[in-house]
Amino acid sequence: MYKQKEIALKLIGLLFIFYFILSQAVFAKGIIKDNSNAKTESITAQPNHYCEHQQWLDKTYCHFFYGIDSAANTLNDWSRHEGSNLNSEASTSGRLRFGWEPRSGDFSALDFRFKIRVKLPALEERVELVLSDQEDDVNGQELKAARSEELGNNKDQAVVALQFKRSAEDKVSYRVGFGRGSQIYTRARYSDMHRLSPDSTLRYFAEANYYSEDELGTELNAEFAHVFTPKLAYELSNSFRYRNKSNDWLWRHEMQLIYMGKNNSSYLFTAMIDGLSQPNYRKEQMLLSMRYKKQVLREWLYLELEPYILYLRREDFRPSIGIALRAEVHFST
Template identity: 35%
Template sequence: MIKKNIYVLFLALICCRVSAQEQALDYPWLDTMHQNIASSVNDSVLWFDNFFALEDFDTNEKANGEARIRLGWEPRSRDFSEVSPRFKLRVKLPNLKNRVDVVLSDYDDESPDDNLLSDGNDNIRERHRVSLALRWQRTPGSGLSHRIGIGRRLQPFAKSSYRNAFSLSDKISLRWETSAYLYSRDGLGADFSWQLGYKATTKSMFRFNNHYYFRDRTNDWRWLHSLQKLTQFSEHNALITGFYIEGFSRPNYRVEEYLVSMRWRKNTLRSWLFYEVEPFVLWRRDEHFSASYGLALRVEGFFGQS
């Protein structure tokens, strides 16, 4: 049922504009699809939570989960077949005092998706990152968390992370995160990221993102830098313009690819449904840094309760 309904999301790309009154009346199949997927998510959540329930422990809080499903087509010159499905399911378990989440996703990090073109750099990113993990925090909302699970080509792994954020002034903010992990075959790894944000106006801000990964399997560092401008035109429309660069430390510290893009994101038809249109230009070392022009089209839905 879920798989069938996921593909229906693509039909939303042809619905670019409706009034607030029409949103409540038109396209009832969207509400049916949303209810079916949300019900499937929450049924799975209740099963997980009941598995950990104790007879002497009773909670009035209901288990809940949320799913994020995105489909995209990102054709560019020299590669018209790039399709980028992505999903993430997170389950909160009150029978474990809300300190443990179950996370199922096809990517094993929690970096914001607007840091990079979502899937345009797959030759640099490692594929097959589907992971299923238990995430534990000492207290709900704690910056320190730990994960154990299966990921990256079915490897058992353990990971610890810490994140924090600061307001340096009324307009400047700093966020950072660091983590260390161990995969059964890939070995040890670590990463560190930080983001400097500057609020230019009430409707726009700049972000300077930096991310460094150490990979024990290849004994090198992968680094990513980006500069973005985020502009919010209304409650339902936003634009992200950015310049991105990434590379490796071996065989020497060098750039592997550049990217410039302009991403328009719109909330349409329902509060849980979004689509994106993103023209971009990509330069890659394995293509002799010859410009490759592309247009990414994506649709994204949020299901369940947060």
């Protein structure tokens, strides 16, 4: 059964990649279908008129961006029905991240992450398509070395899912798809935000989920944020995830200090500890890091430098010193 689900997930990914390649071929040949909607036609034509005259970096980004945008608008067209918004086009947002994260004892840690989110106005902004290689749950980790299987991280964290709400403003969202190692899953999440003062906010969510192998589960998260100045902010996060299959809790406590520097740069200082409730409430790992992020060359390209110290239980909490080097591409419509 697990093998069949893994194959199904890979087929879905291959179909999306095939459509993306096909859209690139359409752009390259300048094939523009007649359409009464002038706006849609101009957007489809733009890559051929604009991308070919760019430098190689801009040209690569341009074709990739409009390939994703074309695929999203095709999905939106398929979703149109009587009474839906016939003029608005799909909106896409996401990022690609390429990283090298060497640390003492492991100098070959390469990491690639992606996340694409598509909103479909044809369905009244109530449905989103999510494609990602990471779960947006309480156990998500930026550093590859901190994604331990003891804390519920699978090597295959690919996510293909549909998320929908009863209305665009609804605080309850529902999701169904594949995740956590190609498991079929569904979830319901309630999220909200309260402004405690002009400078302080409290964000939280609670969810119930069911995974075909992990079975029933719940997740709780609360984040307190305070803005000291326009350039300095503090955030405290506490998270818990219950797994019915193993009858235990995964927990995390994290503090972050964010400073906005000059010339589109930022500094993020992080102190994090997480662990399990079984066989007792104990820590599994600790992390201290400082991430420097700067926009370079283009408004959509960022570089990150993150020195860190990681303590893992499986390594007897010996300090492992490392540095993460990343390039990140952002896109949105």
